[in-house]
Amino acid sequence: MPHIERLLDAPPAPRSRVLVFGQIPSQADTLAGYDTVRLSDPEAVANALHDGGFAAVLADATQLTDLLDNAQRNALLVSYTDRGFAFTDTTGLVLWRNQKLADWCDSDPIGQKLFAALKQSAIATTEADPLKTALAGQSIALRVHRPNQTPEYLDVRVHPVCGPDGSVQQLVCLCRDVTAEVEQQLKFDALHQAGRQLVELDADTISEVSIPERIESLKDNLRRLIHDLLHYDIIELRIFDRKTNELKPLLEEGMTPEAAARKLEALPKHNGVTGWVAYHRKSYLCNDASTDPLYLQGATGARSSLTVPVIDGLDLVGTFNVESPRLNGFTEDDLQFTELFSKEIATALHTLDLLNAQQTCAATQSVEMVSKEIALPTDEILASAALLLKKLGDRDDSITDHLRRIVTKARDVKDCVRRVGEQADRSSGPKPLHDKKILVIEQDPRFRREAHLILERMGATAETVGTSAEGLALIASVEYDVVLMEVSPADMSGYDTYKSILQTRPSLRVAMFNGFGYNKDHSIVRARAEGLKHVIYRPFKPDQLVKAILD
DSSP states (O other), rough: OOOHHHHHOOOTTTTTTEEESSOOOGGGGGTTTTEEEEEOOOOHHHHHHHHOOOOOOEEEEHHHHHHHHHHHHHHHHHSSSSSSSEEOOOTTTTTEEEEEHHSSSSSTTSSSSSHTTTTTTSOOSSSSTTTTHHHHHOOEEEEOOOTTTTSSSEEEEEEEEOOOTTEEEEEEEEEEHHHHHHHHHHHHHHHHHHHHHHHHHOOOHHHHHHHHHHHHHHHHHHHHHIIIOOSSSEEEEEEETTTTTTEEEEEEEEEOOHHHOOEEEEEESSSSHHHHHHHHOOOEEEEEETTTOOOOSSSTTEEEEEEEEEEEEEEEEEEEEEEETTTTTTOHHHHHHHHHHHHHHHHHHHHHHHHHTTOOOHHHHHHHHHHHHHHHHHHHHHHHHHHHHHTTTTTOOOHHHHHHHHHHHHHHHHHHHHHHHHHHHTTOOOTTTTTEEEEEEEEEEHHHHHHHHHHHHOOOOEEESSSSHHHHHHHHHHSSEEEEEEOOSSOOOOHHHHHHHHHHHHOOOEEEEEEOOOOTHHHHHHHHHHHTOEEEEESHHHHHHHHHHHH
């Protein structure tokens, strides 16, 4: 150790300080003229050197070698990790960085402000100074957006390095590429928004637009969203007919005419991938169409395909198939997003009632139009007559006789129209609400018309009123199976209406429906305490209505 000997042979400065790292027994007697500080912990040595004030450092060769080996290994780890590291001063100026962080910058970031070197356009923080929290001694996490850069999104975690007095001396910044995660979340958000666009149909659209127009509107929305969101060009959507087990074409683009017209059933053999998927209710990824025994040609030149079942709850609604001219054209991520999108398709098909609409003939449409036009006026006649009968009480005279005949004839008109509709729609099977008599209390006539359409298509006899008073008058004289009432009727609170119904008919089943609005009277909470079981949200879905009515 000649350099140590030269230091020890030199005349000492007055009480110069020497830091001794480890055990140096051979020179112990020669340090008598120095103020020595002996430390064995590397962290303590680093802190002491950081504070400064030492004329020299003496170190045991073995410990120093181990320390240098550890430092070299740490440097290799930091250099080859997939994260960017940087030390900055308290202004954010980069003092040191690893190679990964340098690769993410156009030029060496040393001497530059960190966020400027990263070319960020936005930082997810409400503070004017993004480092403010770290400079106060607390670690922070920031999301950095770098448009037109690679990677585009970084998560930056900033940790303060404090001195012995507790003040922040430097900052350690760890940067992680989160572009894939952010893009996946953005795709999830877009998928959710696409689902809302598919089912966002107001009552006027549902009740006024013809069935063919509804189907075409859905097809246009599906085409646009599939292209814009999933980026698929060759697509086929089929819907499942429970009565015939057939998968009937609803929408196709890019398929050959033979494939588009091909008859397929939900069977595991001889019906292609689509039939297999429908039978097993499982998705199927065909990576090589030329060797897959299930594949039947769909698009000219297709080399791979992805097919998923369209399922609502436990019920098969149809199948959704996409094809690619490339081998292995679809990834597991494509499969995941296509399965999610198929759920939105199922909801849209139920909302529009397309399964029944495809089987509806022109005569059935005409009957529906007649029923739609007479439904609300007839309901108003029934409600007015019921109110008058309730007001007249137990009087038995010609006036009450006339009112009762009006009620009877009004219901006869509705029954005649219903019977004509059933005769015209002979292709349909048993309906889930057959012979159920349902009263709907809803102040908006558009939603009353919608309730008529949906309930009567499922076999129910529906009557609607605009006020709670009218509803209570009808309940007093008619045996209904179920009452569907809005949460906030026009003339009294939902809870008071619910209580009055049960006082009139204790065994009558009642369900409330809401449009996601805030109910200041807390009618749902209070009614649940009194036994209310079901709350239905608009827009009405047939399966929800059936569950609430039959439960």
